Amino acid sequence: MRRISISTPKSLDALGRVIAITRRAKVQLVDMVVASEDSMYRVHMKVEGPHDEVQWLVAKLDKLPEVLRIDEGDIDINY
Amino acid sequence: MLFNVGGSFGAHTRDSKRVVDKLAETFKTYGVKHVLGIPGGSIMSLYDALYGQDIDVVLFRHEQGAIHAAEGYARVAGRPVVVAATSGPGAANLVTGLADAYMDSTPLVAITGQVATNIFGRDGFQETDIPGIVTPITKFVYQVRRPAEATAAFKAAYEISVLGRPGPTLIDLPRDIQLNAAPDYEERIQINKEKFIPPPPDPEKLRLAAKHLVEANRPVILVGGGVIWSGATPEVLELSKTLYAPIVSTLPGKAAVPHDFPLYMGPAGMHGRAEADAALANADVILAVGTRFSDRTWGRFKELQDAVRSGRVKLIHVDIDQSEIGKNVKPTVGIVGDAKEALRKLIDFLDVVPKANQKYLGWLQEIRKRYEEAMAKIADSTPSFHPWKALKALRRAAPRDTITVTGVGSHQMWTEIAWDVYEPGTYITSAGLGTMGFCVPAALGAKLAARDKPVLCIDGDGSFQMTMNNLALVRDYDLPIVVAIFDNRALQLVKQWQIYLYQRRIIATEFSQRPDFLKIAEAYDIDAVKPETYEQLESAVARALRNNEPLIVDLTINSEIDIVLPWVKPGDWLTSAVLPEGMDVKLVYEEN
Incomplete structure (x- = not known):
């Protein structure tokens, strides 16, 4: 299982685009939390699937201009 | 409950500058010379702001026409044009073109009207949620x-459409916002567009790629549309x-190389050239540049994936879009960067300096020769027009710099195989989405x-009827464009699949003789011909292109002979064409 953390502007349109990409990934979205912070949304996902598919998702999310920051890592990081 | 439907419809007054007036000014600072589209209730203000401005408004007959025109414009001009449509149906009619532009990495900026924010x-x-609809098909x-x-x-939409890998963008503009007084400040849009600026290519990866290439026995260079956008043709050659x-x-990369x-072996893939299929399938080192590894080019990926995984084939993939590296096939060396810079x-x-593998190159040339001979024989024995031979006649008629555009269908696949492109960027087609x-x-x-270039549209009757x-x-x-309709009165490529893959159960692919295309031409005040010989075809088209006159050519093709070959059936590997x-x-x- 992998963790993907994203920062977007506080806009449901931006969030909608993140979800639109994620729903096309060949991974299982085990968990997703959206936290609101000042002018930003922090999106935290737990995904399960083949490494290449997780990388596909991260790369596609990173193509969105609204994704201001994206990190991917092991799941043992507490969020 | 009654809703205020969105403020006044007031036109521009001398004292007040509206948001749309400021937008029109911004268009000019970005070099926008044309706005294509159709006005309607929710976009009228923007059109009103263009009144008397030094921007040409081009009124289409359907929004799909406007957005495909924007694609054609961008591919020739190398920069986006603005498409403006009203809310609801106007916006929804742009969807196919946006998806098409997204698949073929074409920059354009669409602006849609929207109902007022209070409703x-x-x-x-x-009212329709156009941002929600186009989310997956816009950059x-x-x-x-x-x-x-x-x-x-x-500004963000324009810049993002051209930065890095090009693509379409859309701004949705509610009617009340358009009519608001323009503030004297600009609110920042929170985005990261710098991410689209390609990084310098990794020198260590380039060094490794160079090593593989000089050691190759049967190298091949696969070029995609990215080579055209990057202007990397000289480096490829x-x-x-x-x-x-x-x-x-x-298919889009066909326009990258003279x-x-x-x-140059031609395009590979489902309806590619046999020598191109052979060059890809038998290569030991593949340098793929500006391409997304479409199933349409490869048939299937298993053979390539196995060969790369085992080390039998070294795959070098250069692309400006990081997300394309390893998306379908994991390369031996993946290089992110601009094609021209990376190849230089x-x-x-x-x-x-490697030695030429003359025997192998000779084998590829022999495949080409055998195909041309086989097709010449088939075409010569066909009583009516044969598409392959008709394209040869059209090519003779068209000057080298003719911009050739195609529809989608069997005629398009024939152009993929048999239309020679001489100047980079002069072949425009809907490749990824396949939009009739x-x-x-x-x-x-x-x-x-x-306007100074001849433009030839090679269309099919099915494709033509969708936007005529x-x-x-x-x-x-x-x-003044010349339109050559390959008129087989069928959705021929689908019919070809019905013949070969569905045991000739022909359903919903054959048209009646209606309409008469000559009368359609007359209705639009355009000359038309229905040639009976290749000579008539060639001379009519040559004359129209030379004189910069519009012409519609109705070229009767017998559907029964219009089988596009080579053909790599869906899901097959290239060598089974x-x-x-x-x-x-x-x-x-x-080898022996």
């Missing part, structure tokens, strides 16, 4: 909610000459971008 979500007249979409965002949103590497292209370059540096790393109806409007857009209403613009705006009768060659190379 959002109330199912107002012509950037933004709904303006505050007047001070409007010009910033347009230089690499090919240095490495004695044949060049193969994707076809009279001796080592790659050339610098080639410190050894693309040809006429995209050709109009191409002509708008380059836009022919009105030929006279309205003096856009079905070849035309009389072409008895294997596409697997034997």
Whole structure:
């Protein structure tokens, strides 16, 4: 299982685009939390699937201009 | 409950500058010379702001026409044009073109009107959630909610459409926002567009790629549409000459290389050329540049994936879009960067001059020769027009710099195989999405971008009928294009699949003889011909292109003979291409 953390502007349109990409990934979205912070949304996902598919998702999310920051890592990081 | 439907419809007054007036000014600072589209209630203010401005408004007959024209324009001009449509149906009619532009990495900026913000979500007249609809098929979409965002949103949309890998963008502009007084400040749109600026290519990876290439016995260069956008044609040709590497292209990449370059084999794939399929399938090192590894080019990926995984084939993939590296096939070396810059540096790393594998190159040339001979024999024995031979006649008629646009269908696949492109960027087609109806409007857009160039639209009757209403613009705006309709009265490519894959159960693919295309031409005040010989075809088209006159050519093709070969059936590997009768060659190379 992998963790993907994203920062977007506080806009449901931006969030909608993140979800639109994620729903096309060949991974299982085990968990997703959206936290609101000042002018930003922090999106935290737990995904399960083949490494290449997780990388596909991260790369596609990173193509969105609204994704201001994206990190991917092991799941043992507490969020 | 009564809703205020969105403020006044007030036109521009001298004292007040509206948001739309400021937008029109911004268009000019970004070099926008044309706005294509159709006005309607929710976009009227923007059109009103263009009144008397030094921006040409081009009125289409359907929004799909406007957006395909924007694609044709961008591919010729190398920069985006603005498409403006009203809310609801106007916006929804742009969807196919946006998806098409997204698949083929074409920059354009769409601006859609929207109902006023106070009736959002109330199912107002012509309200539709266009940002929600186009989210997966745009590089950037933004709904303006505050007047001070409007010009910033347009600037972001324009810049993002051209930065890095090009693509379509859309700004949704509510009616009340358009009419608001323009603030004297601009609100920042929170985005990261710098991420689209390609990084410098990794020198260590380039060094490794160069090593693989000089050690190759049967190298091949696969070029995609990214080579055109990057302007990397000279580097591709230089690499090919240095490495004695044949060049193969994707369908969009077909326009990247002059076809009279001796080592160009043509496009590979479902309806690619046999020698191109062979060059890809038998290569030991593949340098793929600006391509997304479409199933349409490869048939299936298993053979390539296995060969790369085992080390039998070294795959070098250069692309400006990081997300394309390893998406379908994990390369041996993946290089993110601009194609021109990466290839220039790659050339610098080639410190050894390899020897040409003459035997292998000769084998590829022999496949080409055998195909041409087989097709000539088939075409000569066909009593009516044969598409392959008709394209030869059209090519003779068209000057070398003719911009050729196609529709989608069997005629398009014939052009993939048999249409020679001489100048980079002069072949425009809907490759990724395969959008029927693309040809006429995209050709109009191409002509708008380059009035001094001849523009030839090679269309099919099915494709033509989907957007032929836009022919009105030929006279309205003096856009003299030549349209050659390969008229087989069928959705021929689907019919071909029915014949071969569905045991000839022909259903819903054969048209009646209606309409009469000559009468359609007459209705739009365009000359038309129905040639009976190849000579008549060639002379009519040559004359029209030479004199910059519009012409519609109704070329009768017998559907029964219109079987496009070679054909790699869906899901098959390249070497199992079905070849035309009389072409008895294997596409697997034997060293001894």
